Every structure is written in C-alpha cells, then in structure tokens.
Amino acid sequence: xxxxxxxxxxxxxxxxxxxxxxxxxxxxxxxxxxxxxxxxxxxxxxxxxxxxxxxxxxxxxxxxxxxxxxxxxxxxxxxxxxxxxxxxxxxxxxxxxxxxxxxxxxxxxxxxxxxxxxxxxxxxxxxxxxxxxxxxxxxxxxxxxxxxxxxxxxxxxxxxxxxxxxxxxxxxxxxxxxxxxxxxxxxxxxxxxxxxxxxxxxxxxxxxxxxxxxxxxxxxxxxxxxxxxxxxxxxxxxxxx
Numbered sequence: 001x002x003x004x005x006x007x008x009x010x011x012x013x014x015x016x017x018x019x020x021x022x023x024x025x026x027x028x029x030x031x032x033x034x035x036x037x038x039x040x041x042x043x044x045x046x047x048x049x050x051x052x053x054x055x056x057x058x059x060x061x062x063x064x065x066x067x068x069x070x071x072x073x074x075x076x077x078x079x080x081x082x083x084x085x086x087x088x089x090x091x092x093x094x095x096x097x098x099x100x101x102x103x104x105x106x107x108x109x110x111x112x113x114x115x116x117x118x119x120x121x122x123x124x125x126x127x128x129x130x131x132x133x134x135x136x137x138x139x140x141x142x143x144x145x146x147x148x149x150x151x152x153x154x155x156x157x158x159x160x161x162x163x164x165x166x167x168x169x170x171x172x173x174x175x176x177x178x179x180x181x182x183x184x185x186x187x188x189x190x191x192x193x194x195x196x197x198x199x200x201x202x203x204x205x206x207x208x209x210x211x212x213x214x215x216x217x218x219x220x221x222x223x224x225x226x227x228x229x230x231x232x233x234x235x236x237x238x239x240x241x
Contacts, residue, residue: 009083013185056110107153129172181231
C-alpha cells in the first residue's frame, strides 16, 4: 500500500525539497502552505501530489486541509510538521511584543494545530497509528545572536515532541524531531552572499536534510528516531567560542 505524508511549509526550502523527494520515492504527498501557486509549481502535476493552500495558524483551515488530505489519501501515515519562520533578528528590547507573538503563533501554535489534527486522525484511523516528525532547529540546543523569538519557539517544539512521543504510545503514534543546521535554502543563500569574504557560513545541500526526514518516515512502527541533528560538518555548533 502506498504510504502518505502531509508536509507543512511545503512551498519553499526544506519543505519543498522533502515534497519532491517523497514524490520521487512513490509516496502520496500533501503539500500544505499559504501560497497555492508555489505549491502547484513544486507538485508539477504529479498524480501523487495534493496541493493544500492553508494557513497553519488558522484552526478551521488546518482541519479542512487535513480532512481533504484524508479523503484523497485514505489515511495519514506521516506528518512532517515543518512550517515556521525565523522572524525579525533583534535584541529582546528591540523586538516588539507583536513581532514576538507572530513568531510564536506560527512556530508554536501552528505546529500545535497541525500535530493536533494529525494525532486525532491517526488515533481514529484503521489501522491505528502513524508518525509525526517535528522540524526543530539547531537553535533548540544553542542559539544564534538576536534570535530570541525563534530560539524560544524551537525550545517549545522540543517540549511538544517529547509530549507527543509519550502520549502517542497507546495509539501507535510515534513522534520524533529533526534539528537541521545550515541547509542551503534560498534564505540561507542570501546570508551566504551577504557575508564578508572569508566569513561565509558552512552549509550543506538541502537534499541531505530531506533524505534524513525520509529515513525517519520510513521506519517501521516499532522504531523511532527521537531526535536527529543533521548539520553542515564545520558549522560552529560543537566547540567553544
């Protein structure tokens, strides 16, 4: 039976790379993001792709999208809970409460709503169970400068992951987290170009991150990657400054 995955934040970056890889591997893929035209470009008319234009911070829109995916695929085997944003880079006293709330709403509430929608359907489908993979970040361990909103939310994602992993045991629902460091997305490419000569950040092809998500998703029900860190080998994560 063809397995199914719903990917949030699928219109660009890591989400788009994952959508293309899972389609290449024969999965039925739901691509969820706000920008329908970008989703259509990534899906490229593939018969195993379903484009779902929705805002993950909107409960009604999330539930409608998950219902549409269930009707189309028959079940949801995996959720890659990926949608998120860095937000404004600033010191805490330079960040407005509204800017902070916007990042929390997307990175925490949005992830909660999508995990909630997936968990409920996985719990009630037959056969019962499934897998949720949350996209954390290197910032769930160590922060970048001026990342107070983003780093705070990614620590919250780790709490969500641990709780879902525990609560899902009775229902055959596994939950793990992938923490990705410096995958080359369009956003990171801009940072590389803006860096002074000789100070460009270490990066890795985004395809490596996508393959790591695929590895987690393909595990049998009795196995789970609880936490995976995949990063550019020489980025300044291990060691002291």
